[in-house]
Every structure is written in structure tokens, then in C-alpha cells.
Amino acid sequence: MTDQLESPRTLLAFDGFVLDLTRGVLTAEAREVVLRPKTTAVLAHLLAHAGQIVSRDALLTVVWGDVAVSDDSLTQCVSEIRRALGTVQADMLQTHARRGYVMATRLRPVGPAADPSGLFTPGSGPNAATPPGSEAPMQAGSRPRSRVAWAALIVGGFGLVFSAAAWISANRLPAPAAPSVVASAEPSSWDEARRLLAEGRTAQQGDGTYEERLRASLPLFIRALAVEPRLAEAASEAAFVHTNLRTTGASRDREGDLREAERFAALAMAAKPEASLSLASQAAVLRQHRRFAEAIVFYERAGADPTRVVDRANAGVMHLMLGDAESALLPLRAALLEKPVHQFAATWRVYLGLAKLMTGQPDEAADDFLTSTGLNFPVEERLFYRLVALQGAGRLAEAQALDTNLRQRDLALLARPLRALGMSDEAAYRARFETAVLAPLHRMGWAEVGR
Template sequence: MEAPRPLLAFDGFILDLTRGVLTAEAREVVLRPKTSAVLAHLLAHAGQVVSRDALLTAVWGDVAVTDDSLTQCVSEIRRALGTDKAGMLQTHARRGYVMATRPRPVAPAVDPATPLAPGAATRPGAEAPMPTGKLVRSRVAWAGLVVAGSGLAVFAGAWIGADGVPGPAAPAVVASAEPSSWAHAQRLLEDGRAAQQGDGTYDERLRASLPLFLRALAVEPRMAEAAAELALVHANLRSNGTSRDPEQDLREAERFAALAMAARPEASMSLAAQAAVLRQQRRFAEAIVFYERAGASPHRVVDRANVGIMHLMLGAAEAAQPLLRAALLERPRHQFAASWRIFLGLAKLMTGQPDEAADDFLVSTGIYFPTEERLLYRLVALHAAGRLAEAEALDANLRQRDPALLARPLRALGMSDEAAYRARFETAVLAPLHRMGWVAVGR
């Protein structure tokens, strides 16, 4: 029999210290391991001011991290507590944090999937095992709760109520779905991936896949691949500049990546989803670690390429080039190959290889780069390489285009706030453009 999991109750919440799950009534929120550890330490010292240094030492030990890592954990705890209870975690300026509550240990709930021995009595206050039909409905109710933030709760609720009997509250422990349920979720997962390879723009294909991945997660809430795909969709909508609500997409990416990591923390898809979230948070050095682990799978060339892109975002253009070249050699027709080549061209510009870089910008427009921006980079490369006739012809062509398209912010400049990256970009790209009379570009 599985050993009881340590649980802490406080103000209507239960923190499962093993699973890293915070539960309030029928709502479960999966916390990242470090966030769960921060909350547990604060609860262990409830009512006391705990300094930032004490928290960093208790949770991260000797590992060097920035204060931002702790700040993000605190923000995640407050989001998990909800608007009404977020004030329970108080900030004391220049002193630390206080959990204004009184936690108490509680016995773990009975696993409804585990039948009692014949004739055995339940422990005082415990519910009897629920009938099979109700257990199935409660699994579906849990599925609806997992994806409620993305609007699928209505779908799940309609499904539960199809027989006219409302499903019970989600149990503390949810048993694995039946094999047929898993197979159904797997089909939905593959349909979502097929939608991403279908017709339409990249944005349209991403949005077409979203409801399919959501349905897969509703059918099988522990399917890490579905949660990871959802995290990647929300992250990619931000990356390619088509997000309708960047902050909401970031929150959704964080939530689904946390679900994937909780379900299968060593799976390549889970690692890639966590890396994508760190990339959106502009924590590039941390993202590299997860991309490298995900890229250890022979099928994850995209993650190996992303390691190179993260090096570039940190300003390490030299380290970026061999990784991007290897990815292009391995998968020259990958849907991201054009973008990889543009990133490679930028890395070459930053390291004084304009002649080679010029041809990298001849590719069809990458997913992340508008045509006019790519051609501006080619103009810089041609001019720096001394290919002046080609540069003059391209310059004249660009000046005939819509000025509004040419004056908009450069995507590549806005991708990183790292000082090393911006300094190299401004020296290798912006300064030459301004000298050629393109003074509005990058302003």
C-alpha cells in the first residue's frame, strides 16, 4: 500500500507536499516544485516574517539563483490562492514574507479507486468508496476543472450532465483513466498535431490545434504530451507576435507546462514546454538547460536548435552558430528551418561574417520574421560584404515599399533585453542601417 502523503490544511486549502498540488474545494492547482517548497517553508513558519535570504537558502541551498526566481514563486503562490485569499501571503518591505494563517496537518483522503476489504468499516469521518459510475463521472469533472481556465469547462460540464445526474466533486486522488479513454485522448493529440501541419498561416494552424489538445487533456488529465502541446501553442503565439493577449498566453503556458512537468517531469515534451515558458520569461540561461535535456531525444531537433537561439539571445553569437548549422543540416525542410537560418545569419553578422550571412537572408520568410525585416538584414550584410551593386538594388527596392512596414519595431531587437545581445545587434545591424539613411528603423 502507498504510504500516506503529507498534507497541510489552511484557510480552506490543502497543500499536498508530495504532489505539489494546492486544492481548494474542487479546484486543484499544480505548483512548480520550487513554488511548492517556498509555500511549505512559509507555512512551516506561519505568522513569522521569513527573510528572502532564508527562503533562498531553504529552497535552493547552495545553488546560485537571482531574487527573481523567488519573486516568481511568490507570484505563483498568490495566483494559486486566488484574488480573495492572495493577501494571506504578505510582503514586509525589506524584511521578507509572512503567511498569515494557521496550518494544521491532516490525514490523507481515502483513494476512491481503492476498495475497502469486505466488512471493513471506514475510518471516522471518511466517505465510503464511490460507485463505479460516479467515479467515472468524477474523473470527467476533474478533467473539466483542469482546463476550465481555457474555456473547456462548459464542454466537460455538458458531458457530465448528459445522463441528467450531476457529477460529484473531484476526489483528492484521481485514478488512471480506462484504456479506451487513453486511446481517445491519443487520437485527439494526433489530430491536434496534424492540424498544426495543415493549411493556413502558422497562427491559424496553432489556433486550430488548440481545442483538440484541450479535449485530449479533458479526456485524460494526466496526459503530459497534451499539456505540453498546449503550453507550446500559447508560447508560440507570443513568439510569433500573433497573441491576442500576451499576458494571458504566458499564464496559460505556465499552467500547462506545470501540468506536464507534474505528470512526466523527464519526458522530452515536458522539458520542452518548461523551456518554452522560461524563454517567454526571458530566462534564457535557465531555458538552455531544459532545451538541452529535451534535445537529448534524437527526435527533438527543434530543441537542439533552440539551444543555439538561446545562446544568441544571451549575446553569445559564436556559441549559437554550430548548433543552428547542425539543426539545418539535420532537418533542412523543417517548418522552422527558415527562422533558424535567419537567426544563423544574425549570428554571422554579429561575428563579422557578412558575406555568408547575406545568403542566409535569402530564405523564404521565417515564421518569426516579416519579409521586410529579413531584407533589411540582407541589405546590411551585402553592404558590409562589399557587394555594393546588389546592396544598391535592394536598397532602392525597399524604399519603394510601404514606409509603415519598414518603420515598425524589429522583431529580432525585441526578442532579448540582454545587454550583450542588444549591444551586438546595435553595432552589427542598427548602426549600419542608420548610416545608410534608414534612421527610422529600430527607433
């Protein structure tokens, strides 16, 4: 099978086009069109049976095998092929109602010297025209000039048929996403990697818990990197998955997640060191190492990108972790003003509430803990902070009602360690947390909290 895939027979030539089965690229003169793997397989099978009607059932069986797909999947591939052929040659692929499809063309053999580089003028790149002196494409309806040429065509044609069939069998892939025809000089690996990157990001917005969505997205980012290791965005997203699992307490292997985050962040920085996502992934790793002062630098550089509000907010969180609550207020407020419904907005608001408690603003802080549960903070912990804020603001009736409510809850939930206390080992942070949060709680009779 390897010899077949590497041989010249992986190039199928017809009517001025060349289909490269290995790369999934259809070339016509100076234009390249990148095809999805399933579309390439459909076109290859139709070319292998050029001039014959191929039923829809046959195509579904050959290309998708035992995978159950709708007829629409094949229809999308056919439409993509017609767009790739262009308006002039679109009718080369004919539909026969209730019978199937026909490629109204003939294959021409590609000689032993023909390979992907030999199809173009040296030094002119992948979009160059076929060099002078090479074999001109055989137009539909034309005839070989001799019996020898006719025999060569037959032999070459059978070789192409067997090669195409073998290639299709070896390259069955999952059902395709929505069709996309891209006229580009970039390798098709970039397009496939970007498709996987987009699927990973979509998975993070899907159903399930935040942890489930993170874990669903990770294999897609890893596959994108396997296809194209230079895709810094995929490396960054993979790093974020591992750091977010640790930050939210969902990690099943904290050391393993940290190692993987470091590896992916390093890949991102090596591929695109000044990209905002690369900088943010490096900041996220530094955050996991509790090197908050260094992380601030990377978060602020990443946050210079107007779209990266999350990095500007995280710079504020890093200030808080260093015990500099005053410097945390502005970026956290700005982030919430800019993106009040961001997926991390609830978490930012809890951090902002803590910064307000540490800077003597309990009345303003109280409502920050009423938000829906932040990803980093259990409900009971958030309510403890609200209790402190209400007491400090002199809203005693509300404080008493909340205190009574908390004491009716499961004591095991109330006795677990406070997440916010464990987020930083900085002396300044812990001193301010002790003064602003723990001391008031202990005075209210919650002596076991934070111990």
C-alpha cells in the same frame, strides 16, 4: 439518467462477452477490447434488439442522430465489432442484404451484485477471468431451466433494452475517425485522449496560416487533457500553442497566453518530468520570461532525444539572445543540416544569419536572409539584414539595388519596430545587435530604423 448509467444494467452480457457501456469495453474471458464510442453505441443497439433485423437507416438515426454521415461510417463500426468478437464469433453479427443487421445471440441479465469489479477475481486486475461461482454465460440456443428463470430473463432483457436505448441517446458524439480495435488493459480514456492528441497534431499540419493552425489544434489538446489529465504530451502541445502565439506576434492576449502556457507546462512536468516534450514546454515558458540561461538547460536536456532537433536549435537561439553569437552558430547549423525543410527551418536560418553578422561573417550571412519568410520575421526586416550583410561583404551593386527596392516600399512597413531587437533585453545581445545591424543601417541613411 444518472441512476441508469451507474446501475448494473450498463453491463450487457451475451454468449461469453460483457459489453461495458460506461467504459466502451468489450470483455471476453481474459481479453478486453476498447471500442470507439460510436462502435459501442451500434453494438448496444443491436444487442438491445438481439435476434431482430435492424436496418442501416435505424442505426444511423439512433447512433448519429441529425449528424450527416456516410454509410461507410456504419460499415466501419460493423467491421470493428466483428474484429472485437474474434474469428470464432465474428458471424454472430449477421448481414442481411438490403435489410440490415442481426445480432444472433441472446442477452442474459446481469444480477444486482454484478458490477465491473465483480466480473473479475479480486486483486487480479481487469483482465482476470470471471470468478468461480459467478453466473456462467448463457450460450445461444440454451433454455432457462424453470419458468421462474424464464420470467427473470424476460424482465431483465427488457431492462437491458431500455437501458441501452437510454445510454445511446445520452451518448451521441461526433462522427468517428478511422476504426481502431485495441486489446489493452489501459483505461479507454487513454485511447480517446491519444486520438485527440493525434488530431491536434494533424490540425497543425493542415491548411491555413500558422496562427489558424495553432488555434485549430488547441481545443483538441484541451479535450485530450479533459479525458486524461495525465497525458503529458497533450499538456506540452497546449503550452507550445500559447508560447508560439506569443513568439510569432500572433497573440491576442499576451499575458493570458503566458499564464496558460505556464499552467500547461506545469501539468506536463508534473505528469512526466523527464519526458523531452515536458522539458521543452518548460523551456518555452522560461523563454517567454526571457530567462534564457535557464531555458538553455531545459532545451539541451530535451534535445538529448535524437528526434528533438527543434530543441537543439532553440538552445542555439537562446545563446544568441544572451549575446553569445559564437555559441549559437554550431547548434543552428547542425539543425539546418539535419532538417533543412523543417517547418521552422526558415526562422532558424534568419537567426543563424544574425549570429553570422554578429561574428563578422557578412558574406556568408547574406544568403541566410534570402530564405522564405521566417515565422518570426517580416519580409522587410529580413531584407534590412540582407542589406547590411551585402554592404559589409563589399557586394555594393547588390546592396544598392536592394536599397533602391526597399525605398520604394510602404514607409509604414519600413518604420515598424524590428522584431529581432525586441526579442532580448540582455545588454550583450543589444550591444552586438547595435554594432552589427543598426549602426550600418543608420550609416546607409536608414536613421529611423530601430529607433
